Amino acid sequence: MIDLLNQLAICIEKGKINSQSKIPADMAGKDGVEELIDKLLRLNIPSKTIIEDGLLKGMTVVGEKFRDGKLFIPNVLFSAKAMNHAMDILKKQFPSDQLQIKGKVILATVKGDLHNIGKNLVKMILEGNGWEVIDLGVDVDSEKIIQKLKETDVKAIGLSALLTTTMLNMKGIIEDLRNNGIKVPVAIGGAPVSKKFAEEINADFYSPDPSGFLDYLNNNLN
Ligand code: B12
CATH class of the missing domain: 1.10.1240.10 (Methionine synthase domain)
Incomplete structure (x- = not known):
């Protein structure tokens, strides 16, 4: 093996x-x-x-x-x-259609960033455990997220960044959401980000891996 x-x-x-x-x-x-x-x-x-x-x-x-x-x-x-x-x-090993949906989560790789492997992995783990994922893709700005939030009821937002330059765009997205009165919790992840950075930019949660995010969703927003 x-x-x-x-x-x-x-x-x-x-x-x-x-x-x-x-x-x-x-x-x-x-x-x-x-x-x-x-x-x-x-x-x-x-x-x-x-x-x-x-x-x-x-x-x-x-x-x-x-x-x-x-x-x-x-x-x-x-x-x-x-x-x-x-x-x-x-x-295909995660039969998500047989699970009862616990809620919707938006996932996005932030503006300027094209790395999607980590985000896709988070998506797979969440979907396999009963969360419906709205995947906004890569290079996503706050406008796109806010538009989606107007259309559908979402329990949390997960942002991914792999570049030390683009991780700074997470801060702008969180500010834009809060300035628009949106209180949906935001989790961040990706190789360059940390718990300390999450605190600095007022993100609600940080996890180095998808399972930490899954636990957060299951324990707090289910
Ligand atoms: C694959 C890759 C690419 C591919 C991306 C393809 C794709 N479809 O994603 C391509 C070739 C396109 C690419 C391009 C570039 N890349 Co690149 N890339 C990588 C590489 C080798 C692997 C990244 C990866 O997929 N890792 C595997 C995944 C599974 O890990 P992950 O994303 O970290 O995700 C895990 C966790 O972080 C977490 N997670 C991720 N997101 C989220 C979100 C939430 C909410 C949560 C809870 C958790 C979570 O869960 C995942 C599983 O545990 C890294 C090296 C590295 N060590 O990371 C460089 C790296 C990120 N790239 C780098 C660079 C410099 C670039 C380019 C600027 C290169 C260039 N000169 O053009 C461009 C930028 C393009 C752009 N605008 O985005 C640098 C960044 C340096 C820095 N300090 O910013 C790195 C670190 C390489 C290096 N050592 O120099 N890259």
């Missing part, structure tokens, strides 16, 4: 989707994300283990190599594609 998880991490790093994928050339014909996840699920390995010990492990290596100039944007895009594909497969 550990070997399969390690192979999965390598497939994320290399952006290898399935055995037919031509990328990377040196892995032609070998198992990709699709085959490895299928094998892991047949062994009854929980999705959480597949995500944490396979997918995220691979993405961590991508992050380190990108930081050190050993991987470049095109490589990272292949990894991101493989990661999002893997999450699409695992999503």
